Amino acid sequence: MSAQLGRAAARLLALGGADAAASRTTAARGGQVHHRELGAGPPLVLLHGAAGGGANWYRLLRPLATCFRVLAPDLPGFGFSDPVEPAPPLAGRMADRLADWLDALGLARVGLAGTSFGGLVALRLAQRRPRGVSRLALLGAAGLGRDVTRLLRLAALPGVGPAALRPSRRATRQLLRRRLTAGTPLEPEHESALVDYLVSSAAATGTALLARGVRASLSWRGQREVLSDAELAAVAPPTLVVWGERDRMLPRAHGERAASCIPRAVLCVLPGAGHSPNWEAPDVLLGLLLPFFSEGG
Secondary structure, three states, X not given: OOHHHHHHHHHHHHHOOOOOOEEEEEEEOOEEEEEEEEOOOOXXXXXXXXXXXXXXXXXXXXXXXXXXXXXXXXXXXXXXXXXXXXXXXXXXXXXXXXXXXXHHXXXXXXXXXXXXXXXXXXXXXXHHOOOOEEEEEEEOOOOOOOOOOHHHHHHOOOOOHHHHOOOOHHHHHHHHHHHHOOOOOOOHHHHHHHHHHXXXXXXXXXXXXXXXXXXXXXXXXXXXXXXXXXXXXXXXXXXXXXXXXXXXXXXXXXXXXXXXXXXXXXXXXXXXOOXXXXXXXXXHXXXXXXXXXXXXX
């Protein structure tokens, strides 16, 4: 375990009052999966996006743990989890690993939430375990349309990606302020701890592996892995689609498409929020997630 990454994660979790969360590693087919766990009750799995790891949920772990057994894994290739081969379909490969991880933990049926790229992984996992997901929440999820911001298209270029993805505090802070949130800086202590964690996680993964992962997910034309209307229509569990009104990474039209295609879906647009409501609007997001997942299967 990287000592630097461990310290950064501990600092972030402590800020969210989730420093009591257990750190566990489970052998799954093809590699180990690390996760943070807190609370007791019905299992609720939280999947982070294409940066950081399970500790990204630091502001929601403790409040959600008052009602649920919350598990926040590091996606394969992130944090302390072993990587999968970074080739298309990348989200599908990660979902396969996570399905094995859930089996290893003996979790036959879970609530599932995913943000950004983690939302696409959540969709793929729901496809693989149609009876194993009781409820599904998609927060600014990838995989719902091809369009992405120009920044992501550039990061997918072979000559640009490795340099753009090289971890630095300055670049990560700018990305956080200009793209991942609505532009209103987080509280200084939270921003500093989050930047430290994101940089440490990227350094632990390695620039080469990150660049290969980005190219497996994106091209100059946009997202490579997009669910068809038929795939979305086959999503079985009740689904909450959440989108930030000022999302600067993925267009709201993607969320509207998902809500129109998934049979039991509801779209909630968060006023003033950006791409990362779990960081910038945790109380508002909690007010949606708690009643949604408390309704049961």
